[in-house]
Structure formats: structure tokens, C-alpha cells
Amino acid sequence: METVTITMKNAPALYLEADNVSPDAFAGKTAAQIAELSVHEGNTTSTLGKYFEVIGNAGATAADTKIVVKGDVKKVKYLGFKMTAGELVIEGSTDLYVGAWMKGGKILAKGNIEAFAATAMKGGELIVEGNAGNYLGAAYRGDWRGMSGGKILVMGNAGSDIGMYMTGGEIIVNGNIDVHALTHAEGGRLVVKGNAKSKVGGQMIDGEIIIFGSIDTMMPGFKPVSEAELEVDGAKAKFSHFIGDMGERHKKRKGQIVYGNLYKKI
Amino acid sequence: MSEYIIKNGHVFDPVQGIKGDKKDISIKDGKIVDKVSSSAKVIDAKDKTVMAGAVEIHAHIAGPKVNLGRIYRPEDKLFSCTPTHGMERMGGGASIPTTFKTGYEYAKMGYTTAMEAAMPPLFSRHVHEEIRDTPIIDEGAFPVFGNNWFVMEYLKNHEIENTAAYCAWLLRATKGYAIKIVNPGGTEAWGWGLNCLSIHDPVPYFDITPAEIIKGLIEANEYLGLPHSMHIHPNNLGNPGCYETTLDTLKLAEGFKTKNKFGREQVMHLTHTQFHSYKGTNWGDFESGAKEVTDYVNKNKNITIDTGNVTLDETTTMTADGPFEHHLCGLNHLKWANVDVELETAAGVVPYIYSPNISVCAIQWAIGLEIPLMMKDPMRCYITTDHPNAGPFTRYPRVIKWLMSKKARDAQVNAFKHKDKVLSQTSIGSLDREISLYELAQMTRAGPAKSLGLSAMCGGLKPGMDADVAVYNFNPDKPVANPDDIETAFSRCAAVFKSGIQVVSNGEIVSTGNKRTLWVDVHVKDNPQVMRDINEKFVKFYSMTQNNYEALGHHFVPNPYALEVDATQA
Numbered sequence: 001m002e003t004v005t006i007t008m009k010n011a012p013a014l015y016l017e018a019d020n021v022s023p024d025a026f027a028g029k030t031a032a033q034i035a036e037l038s039v040h041e042g043n044t045t046s047t048l049g050k051y052f053e054v055i056g057n058a059g060a061t062a063a064d065t066k067i068v069v070k071g072d073v074k075k076v077k078y079l080g081f082k083m084t085a086g087e088l089v090i091e092g093s094t095d096l097y098v099g100a101w102m103k104g105g106k107i108l109a110k111g112n113i114e115a116f117a118a119t120a121m122k123g124g125e126l127i128v129e130g131n132a133g134n135y136l137g138a139a140y141r142g143d144w145r146g147m148s149g150g151k152i153l154v155m156g157n158a159g160s161d162i163g164m165y166m167t168g169g170e171i172i173v174n175g176n177i178d179v180h181a182l183t184h185a186e187g188g189r190l191v192v193k194g195n196a197k198s199k200v201g202g203q204m205i206d207g208e209i210i211i212f213g214s215i216d217t218m219m220p221g222f223k224p225v226s227e228a229e230l231e232v233d234g235a236k237a238k239f240s241h242f243i244g245d246m247g248e249r250h251k252k253r254k255g256q257i258v259y260g261n262l263y264k265k266i
Numbered sequence: 267m268s269e270y271i272i273k274n275g276h277v278f279d280p281v282q283g284i285k286g287d288k289k290d291i292s293i294k295d296g297k298i299v300d301k302v303s304s305s306a307k308v309i310d311a312k313d314k315t316v317m318a319g320a321v322e323i324h325a326h327i328a329g330p331k332v333n334l335g336r337i338y339r340p341e342d343k344l345f346s347c348t349p350t351h352g353m354e355r356m357g358g359g360a361s362i363p364t365t366f367k368t369g370y371e372y373a374k375m376g377y378t379t380a381m382e383a384a385m386p387p388l389f390s391r392h393v394h395e396e397i398r399d400t401p402i403i404d405e406g407a408f409p410v411f412g413n414n415w416f417v418m419e420y421l422k423n424h425e426i427e428n429t430a431a432y433c434a435w436l437l438r439a440t441k442g443y444a445i446k447i448v449n450p451g452g453t454e455a456w457g458w459g460l461n462c463l464s465i466h467d468p469v470p471y472f473d474i475t476p477a478e479i480i481k482g483l484i485e486a487n488e489y490l491g492l493p494h495s496m497h498i499h500p501n502n503l504g505n506p507g508c509y510e511t512t513l514d515t516l517k518l519a520e521g522f523k524t525k526n527k528f529g530r531e532q533v534m535h536l537t538h539t540q541f542h543s544y545k546g547t548n549w550g551d552f553e554s555g556a557k558e559v560t561d562y563v564n565k566n567k568n569i570t571i572d573t574g575n576v577t578l579d580e581t582t583t584m585t586a587d588g589p590f591e592h593h594l595c596g597l598n599h600l601k602w603a604n605v606d607v608e609l610e611t612a613a614g615v616v617p618y619i620y621s622p623n624i625s626v627c628a629i630q631w632a633i634g635l636e637i638p639l640m641m642k643d644p645m646r647c648y649i650t651t652d653h654p655n656a657g658p659f660t661r662y663p664r665v666i667k668w669l670m671s672k673k674a675r676d677a678q679v680n681a682f683k684h685k686d687k688v689l690s691q692t693s694i695g696s697l698d699r700e701i702s703l704y705e706l707a708q709m710t711r712a713g714p715a716k717s718l719g720l721s722a723m724c725g726g727l728k729p730g731m732d733a734d735v736a737v738y739n740f741n742p743d744k745p746v747a748n749p750d751d752i753e754t755a756f757s758r759c760a761a762v763f764k765s766g767i768q769v770v771s772n773g774e775i776v777s778t779g780n781k782r783t784l785w786v787d788v789h790v791k792d793n794p795q796v797m798r799d800i801n802e803k804f805v806k807f808y809s810m811t812q813n814n815y816e817a818l819g820h821h822f823v824p825n826p827y828a829l830e831v832d833a834t835q836a
């Protein structure tokens with residue numbers, strides 16, 4: 001695997017849309033060619049090389065390419081946009097749409113990331129060592145197709161509306177989450193090791209939510225059914241089991257009505 | 267104005283019976299002429315196909331329903347935006363493009379005239395603002411009458427003269443083009459939580475049936491002698507078994523003769539016939555009723571139809587058939603929007619994915635192609651996708667490919683997941699007909715122009731007609747190597763002229779032309795009763811005054827073209 005290191009040298013005045021910073025866009029290119037890839041600052045299109053110093057050539061394919069992003073990229077959006085393979089390491093904190101529409105490969109964000117990360121993610125892995133923003137692994141605005149595959153791990157906290165319209169894959173948050181989790185979900189799994197606020201699983205018709213900490217206010221559409229012992233990440237614990245959202249339509253699978261499942265640690 | 271001569275192209279013009287002969291087309295002062303001077307600019311059309319500008323008879327491209335789709339489907343614009351370039355302003359949207367993109371896309375495919383198929387009269391100002399902002403193409407809009415309180419009250423007592431006077435007033439107030447009916451009575455019934463699924467289901471409160479509304483509006487249309495006929499989306503759209511309701515509806519036209527000065531021969535236009543040609547009792551035994559419907563239409567010359575081809579895309583359905591959209595949302599569970607339009611109509615919007623992996627969608631695709639392949643007279647059957655309901659209008663080149671190439675149809679059938687079901691429930695596999703370029707010109711130019719009463723103006727290349735001309739990179743002398751070449755050729759014209767102005771060159775927009783709004787100005791005898799009724803309804807029921815209702819003046823209709831009709835002697 002070849003490594004390309006891009007380091008922020010001339011910070012943009014406005015936010016920078018760097019949707020070409022992905023192993024797919026870099027693959028097969030030399031450092032000089034990578035520096036010529038387009039970026040957008042406001043309504044102006046210019047080159048990656050105007051802002052970043054680029055060192056190293058990419059591998060022949062996305063899978064053979066690792067990108068390391070250094071320097072202050074708090075005002076950079078779309079890192080890892082639509083990536084299908086390879087690796088991306090973001091050493092600091094960054095802005096919106098990290099790994100949006102990603103299908104494969106691995107992203108490691110060592111700082112915090114802002115909203116809409118992993119929008120409509122289909123596969124691959126996103127690891128955030130800091131905090132994640134709102135709409136993590138959610139559907140694009142207006143769309144009903146959220147995260148459908150892959151894995152997201154957030155070591156810190158995550159914001160509101162995570163996993164909206166999720167249909168598959170897994171989100172694990174080691175810290176706390178804000179309001180609205182897995183709204184409208186039709187599959188997938190969310191594990192929160194910390195606390196959740198209100199509106200957890202609203203309008204959910206399938207999928208699974210596991211909360212280790214507290215839930216401020218339960219949705220009235222969730223019905224307690226039993227207690228369950230689950231093993232999550234190698235740790236065994238006892239949970240109250242709720243099904244819902246009872247206000248929604250629910251499909252049948254093998255003659256059984258399917259509900260969203262919510263487990264809260266006792 | 268400049269002169270042009272389009273030289274050596276293969277010309278297909280049903281108006282003059284020209285079937286691919288090498289001919290020069292001369293343009294002067296916005297019109298087709300016999301001769302131009304030697305200073306005329308030459309367009310080389312050697313080895314290319316030349317036709318009149320195409321005429322869209324039914325699409326949803328302007329107004330509140332379309333815009334509601336744009337607003338509530340931001341995802342339709344995701345990854346489909348085009349930035350400003352050359353003459354073009356930025357555009358976006360796949361199934362519900364922005365107004366600018368709508369104009370550019372039609373023009374690039376060689377379309378120069380288009381009809382917005384359902385204008386809610388109360389929102390005619392919005393419709394006209396969007397038409398104004400759609401560049402290049404001439405447009406008209408059909409106000410909807412089939413669930414209108416005035417119409418239902420007059421027709422309950424069979425008051426044809428009053429109905430006609432009201433229609434004339436509304437066409438003028440809204441700058442409308444034709445009388446459109448959508449699910450007659452059913453959309454009003456929807457306001458009561460009901461529907462009219464047959465032509466004999468009574469409309470609640472109004473105590474009238476769809477059959478009475480349909481017949482009454484045919485009579486009013488012919489009393490006035492309008493350019494277009496009554497244009498109908500019948501009851502019971504999209505349900506297995508609906509072809510029977512369709513046949514019942516078509517039979518209502520029996521015995522009616524047209525009376526107009528525009529060369530139109532039909533008294534009823536049946537739209538998006540595909541959605542109305544379903545047999546079977548449920549989605550499991552769903553099958554094609556295309557044969558039954560086209561057999562009837564083939565025999566009855568006072569009817570024209572358009573197809574409503576399913577293009578196998580993700581799209582946005584939108585119709586004044588409010589109850590249908592609610593029903594559809596119950597089937598696909600995607601988001602639903604609904605609007606009630608006071609005394610007049612309603613509308614619903616639901617996204618829809620016509621997946622080639624779902625047997626019903628694949629059968630719908632086949633029915634949409636069976637209809638034009640089974641219709642004997644291409645002058646009475648026009649290609650549409652009921653944009654965006656069965657697919658976006660930008661897919662016309664693909665529909666043309668399927669109609670012109672059995673090989674392309676077979677390839678699609680073989681790609682379906684439920685191929686056997688498509689072949690057993692439809693006859694698409696045994697239809698060998700391939701539409702010729704001449705027939706294509708009938709189905710997309712001369713035919714729709716005649717049905718709309720525009721045959722003196724557009725749809726042909728006869729001297730004296732508007733110089734709307736499309737030149738395609740398609741050599742009819744050469745065998746088609748790959749059916750995809752047909753799609754490519756009809757996607758982007760080599761050249762397009764609109765009223766004598768070159769608007770497209772090598773697939774790019776080079777002028778935004780001289781866009782006009784077509785409307786029908788009918789003069790009727792003074793009718794104080796109808797004027798009093800209108801005044802009373804505005805005072806008692808409408809949420810706005812009559813002064814704020816009409817689409818007036820330069821802001822709404824900056825470049826009008828009125829078709830004058832004198833019905834004072836009727």
C-alpha cells in the first residue's frame with residue numbers, strides 16, 4: 001500500500017469542499033497529479049495543491065492507497081466522499097460529510113467530525129476517536145435510504161438524528177448521544193454505551209437499539225415486553241426489552257410481526 | 267430575421283407525406299418557406315434525419331404540484347445538478363428538473379412545444395410564472411375541470427351552455443389551453459374520504475356521476491369548438507382490472523362528432539393509456555389489457571391517446587388524482603404529500619421506483635410499449651411518459667429505442683428478474699413491429715399537433731408553418747448497428763430551430779429563443795347567470811377575491827399567443 005500525505009498549508013478563507021480526497025480519486029496518480037485535483041471554495045473551483053502540500057504517490061488502485069490528512073482541516077468538508085476501498089487517516093478535527101456515501105475501505109478520524117458523516121453509507125468502516133456530529137449514518141435530506149451497511153465506531157459522543165432511516169450496518173457510540181436516534185429505521189443496530197436523550201427509535205419499524213446508560217424520556221410508542229440478557233462487545237448484561245414504534249406499520253416475517261427492538265440496561 | 271437552409275437531410279414530414287427523401291428545408295422570418303436567398307446560412311444535414319420540432323401533449327412540468335415535488339424531494343437534485351455553462355443557467359433535478367433545465371432538455375431532444383397537463387385554476391399564476399421561467403419551448407396549460415363545483419352544479423342539470431360559458435371564462439382567467447379532466451368526481455369525493463372507481467359512482471353531495479361529467483364536458487368542448495378535445499385521465503387509474511373502467515369511459519364518446527376550425531378530428535383524448543390498461547383482479551394475477559383498449563381505440567376514430575411509458579427509473583408521481591396518490595403511498599410506504607384546492611381540485615405526490623426486479627413494474631413497462639405497437643394509426647397515438655409519473659421526459663430517446671428496435675426490447679425483457687411473468691402476462695414478446703422514422707414523426711409531431719388543434723402552426727415542415735425544426739445525427743440509410751445508437755441520436759440534436767431561431771447546435775443551447783405561452787381565447791354570448799354565479803362563489807367560498815385570481819399581464823404571461831375562438835353563434 002502506498003501512502004499519500006496531504007498537509008494543510010494555505011487555509012481557505014471559506015469552507016473548502018474537498019470531495020476528491022479519497023483513495024478512489026487519488027488511485028493511479030502521482031503527487032503532482034493529485035495536487036491538480038479540483039476542490040471548491042465557495043463558488044470558486046481551484047486545485048487541491050493550492051491549499052495542501054501533497055507528498056507521495058498513490059497506489060495503482062484505491063485498495064492500494066492510504067491517505068493521511070495533516071494540519072488544520074476544521075474547515076474542510078467531504079473527506080473520504082464516496083470511497084470504496086483503501087484507507088484515510090484524518091489526524092485532526094474536520095467538518096461535514098466525512099465518508100458520506102462510502103461503500104468500502106476504512107476511515108480513521110483522530111479528532112472530532114461534524115454532521116452528516118457516513119450519510120447513506122453502504123459499507124466499510126468509520127472510526128472516530130473524538131466526537132461525531134448530528135445525522136451520523138443518516139439518510140440525505142428528504143431521502144428514505146440511510147446507512148445500509150458497514151460499521152461506525154465513535155469513541156466520544158455523537159449528536160442528534162444519528163442512524164435516521166437506517167436499514168443495515170452498525171453504529172457504536174462509547175459516549176452519549178443527543179435526541180432522535182434511529183428515527184424511521186428499518187434495520188441496523190445502534191449501541192450506546194453512555195446515555196441517550198429523548199425520541200429514541202421514533203417511527204422505527206425494524207432494527208435494534210441497545211442503550212447502556214439512561215434514556216431521558218422514552219417514546220410513548222415503545223412497549224415493554226420482557227427482560228433479556230445480552231452479550232454486547234464481549235460484556236454480558238441484563239436489559240429491559242421494549243418493542244415499537246407501535247404507532248407505525250410493521251412488516252411480517254415468517255408469519256410474525258416485526259418490530260423495532262429497544263434494549264435498556266437495568 | 268435571418269434566413270437558413272437545412273441542406274440534404276433525410277426529411278420525415280407526415281404533414282406533406284415526405285418519407286425520408288433528401289430535401290432542403292428553408293427558413294425565413296420564423297416560418298418555413300419555399301425558397302431563401304443565397305445569403306441564407308447553410309446547415310449541412312447530409313446523412314442526418316430532419317423532422318419538425320416535436321410536440322409534447324402531456325407532461326407535468328410547471329406549477330404548484332411540480333414544485334411541491336421539488337421542495338419535498340431534495341434528494342432528486344442530489345448528484346443531478348449542472349452548473350452554469352455557456353448560455354445555460356444552472357439546473358438540477360432528475361425526475362422534477364428545475365424550469366430552466368426543463369426547457370433546455372426538451373430543446374436538446376428536438377422538442378419545441380409542450381403542454382402542462384394539469385393546471386389547478388386557483389394556482390394558474392404559479393403555473394404561468396414557471397412556464398415563463400422555462401426557456402425556449404412554447405407551452406400551454408390545461409386547467410382541470412373534472413371536479414370543479416361550477417361544472418358539477420351545471421352538469422347535474424345538463425346545462426351545457428352555462429358549463430361552456432364557465433369554461434370559456436376560466437380559460438381566459440387562467441390563460442388555459444384545454445379542458446382537462448382528472449378522475450372525474452373522484453377527487454371531489456376524496457374530500458369526503460371517498461373515491462369514484464367506476465363511471466357510475468355518485469359524487470357525494472353533488473349527486474352527479476363521472477359519466478355525466480365526462481359527457482357534459484365533451485358537449486361543452488364541442489359547443490365551444492376548442493382547438494383540443496376534452497383530455498381525460500379516467501377513474502380507477504392504476505388498479506388491476508381498470509381497463510374495464512377505461513372502456514366504459516371511451517364508450518361515452520360514442521355518437522359525438524367534433525365541430526371546430528382547427529383540423530382536430532377527435533372528441534376525446536385518453537391520456538397515459540398504460541396506467542388505464544390493466545387486467546387481472548390483484549397484483550398477483552395482474553396482466554395487460556392493452557389489446558382490449560387499443561382494439562376499441564383502433565375502431566373508434568373520434569379518440570386519440572397517449573402512451574404513458576414506464577421507463578424503469580426512480581421518479582416522482584404527481585397527479586390531481588388525490589385518492590390515487592394516497593393509495594399508492596399505502597403500497598410503497600414512501601413519503602406522501604397532498605393538497606386540496608378549494609372548489610376545484612386536489613393533488614398528491616409520492617416518489618416511486620419502477621424497479622426492473624419487480625414483476626408489476628416490468629409488466630407496466632411492457633404494457634406501455636404494447637399500446638403504441640398495437641395502435642394501427644400513429645396519427646392517433648402519441649409518445650409520453652406522463653412525465654414524471656411513469657418516468658422522466660428525458661427518457662424519450664430510450665422509449666424511442668424500444669419502439670424502433672425489437673432487439674432492444676428483447677434485451678430489456680431478458681434483463682428482467684421475472685422475465686417469464688412479463689412474457690406470460692403481456693404479449694410484448696410476440697410483437698415484432700418496429701416503429702419507422704415516419705411513424706415516429708406521426709407519434710411525436712404531426713399527430714399531437716393535430717390533436718391539439720395546432721396542425722396549421724407546428725408538427726410539420728410545410729411552407730407557412732412555424733419554423734420549428736430538429737436535425738438528428740441519425741442516418742436512415744444505414745442499418746442500426748447497435749440500438750443504443752438510436753437513443754444517443756435522439757438525446758442530443760445536431761441542430762434545433764424554434765420559430766426560426768437556432769436554439770441548439772451540436773447538442774448545446776445557443777439561444778433561449780422566443781418562448782410563447784399558448785392559450786385559448788373563446789368568445790361566448792353574454793351569460794349574466796354564470797357571471798353572477800362566479801361572483802357569488804368568490805364571495806361565499808373562495809379564500810381569495812376574483813381580482814387576485816386571474817393570471818394577468820406581463821408578469822405572468824409576458825409573451826402570449828392566443829388561439830381565438832368565436833362561439834357567440836353556437
Ligand SMILES: [Zn+2]
Nearest residue numbers: 324383538652
Ligand atoms: Zn398526467
